[in-house]
Amino acid sequence: MTKRMIIMLVLVTVVFGGIFGMQYMGKKGMNAYFDNMPVPPAAITTTRTLQQTWQTQIEAPGSITAVNGTTLTSEAGGLVTAILFESGKKVKKGDLLVQLDSADERAELARLQAQLDLSQLNSKRREKLYGLEAISKSDVDTSRSEVLSAKAAVESQRAKLAQKDIRAPFDGTVGIRQVNLGEYLPPGGPIVTLQSLDPVDIDFDLPDQRVGQVEPGFPVSVTTEAFPDRSFKGEVLAIEPRVDPATRNFKVRARVPNPDLMLRPGQFGKVRLDLPVSQNVVVIPRTAIDYSAYGNAVYVVHKKKQDPNAKPAEPMPGAPPPTDLEVTQRFVKTGPVRGDFIAILDGLKEGEEIATSGLLKLRNGQPVIVNNDVTSKPVAEPTPPQG
Incomplete structure (x- = not known):
């Protein structure tokens, strides 16, 4: 009886040991298969880094002001007996606008x-x-x-x-009148705004590191949110000789012709100031930058390092064609932006091939397939299509 029990225990141990062994070997083989399975390549577009000569530019926010602008008031009080202007119309210097009793x-x-x-x-x-x-x-x-x-x-x-006769002190455009016939106008009471709109000035601040780099006559261009596709050209008119000790900035005023009266006092404007200095920079399309909390990076495309002893992988049914290209992530230091281009101050050299699309699919060592059949050409000063 004891002998039979021992034999049965041995048989059960052998059976269950075989089952667990088969499961272990199956899992080990499956893990080895997935570990050695080739990563499918990602389709990307690429470009090569360029070296361009860029003129040094400074960008700053500014506020548009009128060369002459004021709210007309009355020095003396009295009843309004005549209003001789229409709201929103142009007037000449010396024109009679309002008469008081x-x-x-x-x-x-x-x-x-x-x-x-x-x-x-x-x-x-x-x-x-x-x-x-x-x-x-x-x-x-x-x-x-x-x-x-x-x-x-x-x-x-x-x-x-x-x-008692309120006249225009300069040529300009009047706003909306704030008085009516028969109304008593007290001394200092507002009558209407008067703005000289052509040309206009734009004031902006620059950091004190720029002291000595800006001079009157330097060209500027101004863009506004109201007309984002149009650039208004002008030049630096005056520079404040004093640096504000609170902000460490100094004020610059530029004058911009405004024959179409598209710019209005009080508007926000983005000023680009061109300095007579140029520099050679390595540039890439802005779409090639992978922005993250750790820093800005690009994916550099290069050929894989082949192991001479490695056996060539057998193609799997339905898999994409094999490739000998892969990407490596590289952090870079970015600089100023010009249209579709961004300058790279450190991290890239001229002529290196980088990925410009499909960045979300990439990681270090990711095999890639390059397809540049359908790609747009970046430009430094893009313009919207007409029509």
Whole structure:
């Protein structure tokens, strides 16, 4: 009985050992198969790095201002008796825009003019009497002083009367009027804005590291969100000689012709300032950059290192054709951007082949297939298609 039990235990052990052994060998073989299975290649487009000569440029945000711009107000108060302009229209320097009631001022001017006339007559009479030695020299001097005082009073009243007529101080375009006929306009009350729109100025700040690099006359170009496809050309007009100690920036003002009146005071503008200095840089398309939290990288395409002792892999049914190319990720230091190109300050050399599309499928050692049949050519100054 004991012998039979031992034999049965041995048989059970052999059977279960064989089963577990077969499972172990199957898993080991499957893992070895997947470990040695070739990685399918990814299809990408590529380009070679170029060396270009770029003119040094500075970009900065700016604010557009009018060469002359103000809100017209009244020095004197009074009822509005005439409005002689239309909102949004152009006006010339000296054009009469608004008239205030000036009846009292005119009456006072007439009274003062009459006093002036009388004082002038009295002065002439006293001159004659003085010639006849009928009066003293002090009486003549008094009469002359009275004439001068009367003239000053008349001129002062004429100035007060002129304040009742609001005129354009310069050529420009008026905004929306803020007064109505019959309305009482207090002293300093706003009437309308007046802006000179051609040309316009744009003010922008530069860091103090740029002191001495910018001079009046340097060309600038301005783009706005309202007209992103159009660039407005101008030149540097003036440079603030003082650096702001709070921001360590200095202010620059450029002047831009605006014959179409497309630029308006208060608009935000992006300024590009061209410096008369050029440099040679290695450039690549912007699509070739893989941006990540660890830094900017590119995938460099090169041939695989072949093991002379390795056996060639047998092609699998339905698998893509074999390739001898692979990619290596390389971190780079990027620089300024020009259109579709970006400058590489460190990490690449001229002539290296890099991937420009399909970056999400790539990793170090990834085999790739290059297909450049359908690819767009990057340009430094892209323009949108017309029509």
